[in-house]
Amino acid sequence: MDRLDDLRLFTLVAEGRSFTKAAEKLGLSKSAASRRIGELEARLGARLFNRTTRHISLTQVGEGFHARVSQALEALEEAERSVASQHAAPRGTLKLAAPVSFGVDHLSGAIADFMRLYPEVAVDMDLSDRFVDLVDEGYDLAVRIGRLRDSSLVARRLCPARAVICASPEYLARRGTPQEPADIQSHDCLIYTNVQNPEQWSFRAAPGAEETRGQRITGRLRANNGDALREAASQGQGLVLLPTFIVGDALASGRLVPVLDAWLPPPLAVHAVYPANRHLSPKVRAFVDFLAGRFGPVPYWDAALTVLKGG
Structure with a gap:
């Protein structure tokens, strides 16, 4: 085992309060797991666990070390997922909320074309003019028009709304x-x-x-x-x-x-909004990119009017 494996073993022991369970998850014997933790403590020059015959708990130093190690391991795993997701094919069900008129007139056709491009994606579209809570109601994203409320959501501008x-x-x-x-x-x-x-x-x-x-x-x-x-x-x-x-x-x-x-005042905008997760799924990324390309800075409904005006 290398040092990274030692850190993973440490977090498993800390979170499960058990050498036996941690060892089983990594395919080690209990004695090998205990020895590796002892070597880690010796290398750090600090005791990480309080041990009795019945219980194991983190020392004060161990608690601080666990917090920092957990963040580091989580960041590493997120980096790996991020790279992998960029090459993964979009798949699964995309749950989408959108206003009624825009959804019927413009999203319906866009979704049909998107699904032809990505046959492993299914779409569950909820058309309603009410304001939905994406996180509480389990939506992957929503299309919203006009001024956005302050929130923790990520917003990508799709096109102007004149x-x-x-x-x-x-x-x-x-x-x-x-x-x-x-x-x-x-x-x-x-x-x-x-x-x-x-x-x-x-x-x-x-x-x-x-x-x-x-x-x-x-x-x-x-x-x-x-x-x-x-x-x-x-x-x-x-x-x-x-x-x-x-x-x-x-x-x-x-x-x-x-x-x-x-x-009239300047145009507002149509946005795609989605929760600010650190890991954006391939299906959401692909759909938002698709909508931005389809509608663009001059959406087709405005381009037709410009042509009629001779602009």
Whole structure:
């Protein structure tokens, strides 16, 4: 046995309070294990264990030594797992949480393509607009949109989440096109309720300004789902503020028309978040890399709008 094996033997004895059990795990005799610990103590010049005929316990020096040795061995094992995981094929079940609209419209197709690339991965996707606790509820990762709460989670930006205020051409012809934020006070607004302040939209203080301010809105239709509000807007029911990943197709087809673009704050972002484990599994690493490559800095729903504008 080398010195590293001696340290492993020491931790097994310390944690099991038994030379016999530690020796069995390493394929040694009890006498050989006891001798090796004695040699370790002699080399260190300190007694690590209190021994009686019935009990074994760590000395005060042994307790401090055990704490440091355990950390060192754990770091070594983690380093080995990290290298091995980079070459391991993704496999197993990936448990994922995502918002409903983004999940249906964009993640579903992405997951189908991902599973074709990695046939040993199964996906369990939970679509809900509620905030899930990844650790307590056992999720591998979640897709989240907007400002992230302070947490111990690791976050990787996947793409921008650009918002737009829009309405149908028929509505704008009937009610007029707002030219500045104050104009929306005379308009019917479709209110998305799954946010902290549903009756308020944020605007720049002036086009291009950093400062933002809130503008109160009113309307007869409230809903906690963006797809439902998009369809209502397409039917001429009012102005709606939604991300382009929900209204992109309607904007591209002309069913909806953007207004007040210059007054809107900078885009937020879509993130993949996952627990800050020291060891990231190959399935999570592969999926996050796949999503970042698929959506990218200019997601396809925005790229199509740029082409239509001639940008």
